[in-house]
Amino acid sequence: MPTLAILIGLQASGKTTFYRQELAPAYMHVSKDNFPKARHRQRRQMRLVEEALAEGRDVAVDNTNPAPEEWWPLVEAARRHGAKVVGYWFPPDVPGTLRRNAARTGETQVPDVGIYATLKRLRRPRRPDGFDEIYAVRFDGAGGFDVRLAEEETE
Numbered sequence: 001m002p003t004l005a006i007l008i009g010l011q012a013s014g015k016t017t018f019y020r021q022e023l024a025p026a027y028m029h030v031s032k033d034n035f036p037k038a039r040h041r042q043r044r045q046m047r048l049v050e051e052a053l054a055e056g057r058d059v060a061v062d063n064t065n066p067a068p069e070e071w072w073p074l075v076e077a078a079r080r081h082g083a084k085v086v087g088y089w090f091p092p093d094v095p096g097t098l099r100r101n102a103a104r105t106g107e108t109q110v111p112d113v114g115i116y117a118t119l120k121r122l123r124r125p126r127r128p129d130g131f132d133e134i135y136a137v138r139f140d141g142a143g144g145f146d147v148r149l150a151e152e153e154t155e
Contacts, residue, residue, distance in 0.1 A: 002053050003027075004078040005060040006071060008125055009090025009137075010118050011110045012101035018088065018137055018145055019062050027060040028052045046073060053081035066121040068129055075130035087125040087134040089150055094119065096139075124150075 005027055007015040019029060030048045032041045045061070052059045061074055071087075078085045094115070101110055125134050136150040 002056050002078075002081060002083040003058045003086055004049070004053065004074060004083045005058070005086045005088060006065055006074055006125075006131075007060060007062045007088045007090070008065045008071075008122075010092055010094075010097045010122065011064060011115055012097045012104065013090040013093070014100075014137070014139060014145070015062050015064075015088075015090060018090075019060050022145060022147070023060045027058045029060055029062060031062040033063070042073075046077065049074060049077050050081070053077060053083050064118050064122075066118050067123050071125065071129055079130075084132045085130055087129075087131040087150075088137050088147075089125055089134055090137050091124075092119060092122060093138075 005023060007019065009015055016031070016033075019027070023029075028048075030045055030052070032045055045063075049059050049061065063070070065071060065074075075085050077083075097115055098112060101112070101115060104110075125131055127134065134150040135147050138146045140146045
């Protein structure tokens with residue numbers, strides 16, 4: 001059974017570094033950042049995800065994915081292919097995000113307003129959103145990550 005990993009968090013929250021350290025090479029990397037000039041980035045992303053899952057490959061979607069509107073098409077694709085859906089939630093750390101973003105260069109740096117816009121939309125994923133498992137991911141202070149099964153949010 002393939003697995004679809006959905007990374008969820010602010011820009012510069014460590015998602016891509018986490019992918020490189022923890023999920024590569026077992027997971028195919030799909031990110032809209034990999035095709036910035038594409039006219040239909042969402043369509044292209046979904047095509048790549050569908051193709052990989054159809055081949056039985058594990059896939060990691062590395063975007064901000066701040067809200068259910070971004071998760072649902074991915075979850076639906078995973079279900080069509082009998083894949084497990086795992087969320088990796090990067091709880092917001094705005095000062096840390098702004099600091100890491102400021103250290104970026106060129107097109108990888110995001111205007112601060114973009115980070116705040118994402119923060120307004122950012123919602124913690126929950127199992128009823130279609131996830132089989134959800135992990136909270138934080139920096140461990142030693143160049144790696146602390147990954148723990150996320151406790152369900154109480155309303």
